[in-house]
Amino acid sequence: MWQLYQFPLCPFSRKIRLLMGEKGIAYDLLREEPWNPSEMFHNLNAAGTTPVVVHQEKNITLADSRAIGEYFEETVDTSPMINGTAANRAEIRRLVALFDENFYTDVTAPLLLERMTKRLVYKQPPNSSALREAMKNAHGHLDYMDWLIDNRPWLAGSTMSLADLSAAAQISVADYLGGIDWKGHDQTRGWYSVFKSRPSFRPLLTERMDVITPPAHYALVDG
Numbered sequence: 001m002w003q004l005y006q007f008p009l010c011p012f013s014r015k016i017r018l019l020m021g022e023k024g025i026a027y028d029l030l031r032e033e034p035w036n037p038s039e040m041f042h043n044l045n046a047a048g049t050t051p052v053v054v055h056q057e058k059n060i061t062l063a064d065s066r067a068i069g070e071y072f073e074e075t076v077d078t079s080p081m082i083n084g085t086a087a088n089r090a091e092i093r094r095l096v097a098l099f100d101e102n103f104y105t106d107v108t109a110p111l112l113l114e115r116m117t118k119r120l121v122y123k124q125p126p127n128s129s130a131l132r133e134a135m136k137n138a139h140g141h142l143d144y145m146d147w148l149i150d151n152r153p154w155l156a157g158s159t160m161s162l163a164d165l166s167a168a169a170q171i172s173v174a175d176y177l178g179g180i181d182w183k184g185h186d187q188t189r190g191w192y193s194v195f196k197s198r199p200s201f202r203p204l205l206t207e208r209m210d211v212i213t214p215p216a217h218y219a220l221v222d223g
Contacts, residue, residue: 002027005041005052007034008209009116009176011108012065012100013051014169019069019162021200022079027053035121066100069162081162092156095163103170106137111179116212135179142185149187168195172204176214196221 217223
């Protein structure tokens with residue numbers, strides 16, 4: 001059995017949870033807060049970041065969501081998420097990087113800082129201008145996703161891929177923190193509603209982060 005070290009609003013952990021769910025890989029969740037890591041967790045990953053997956057019987061410890069994702073793609077044949085031609089696999093990886101890096105930096109990270117870290121760690125109020133900028137950035141990313149969905153069945157092509165999982169993970173955290181305004185983004189909202197109805201996604205909708213409450217629409221499949 002795999003153990004997955006994560007915390008509820010880690011978008012990279014959510015990506016791996018979605019991937020493991022789609023592939024039918026059983027795992028136990030273990031909570032680890034990167035801002036207050038245990039000594040054991042630091043020994044598992046000196047960088048102190050989540051996610052980390054551990055399989056004690058196989059003596060395997062893996063860190064970094066992209067490395068973990070590639071490992072499961074190479075070792076678990078069911079539900080391939082980096083598939084198709086070489087060009088299509090390159091497009092999947094391009095979009096995974098876009099959401100893991102650009103969307104995270106522009107949207108998810110500032111929302112996590114202002115609405116989670118400042119509240120739980122620093123006991124400070126959020127910066128309203130930083131929140132407005134993050135929501136503005138989200139519109140730009142959703143515009144691009146709208147275009148992708150207008151031209152493809154899924155974000156990277158004809159089938160669901162790791163690009164979709166990466167995008168859904170980032171959006172789910174931003175949406176939890178009230179950073180997504182869905183007005184004018186019917187294409188992406190429809191795509192996201194389909195994702196929210198998948199069995200792999202449902203556990204995310206019920207999980208909560210301490211005293212931080214999501215908007216009422218967060219847990220609704222068509223919300």
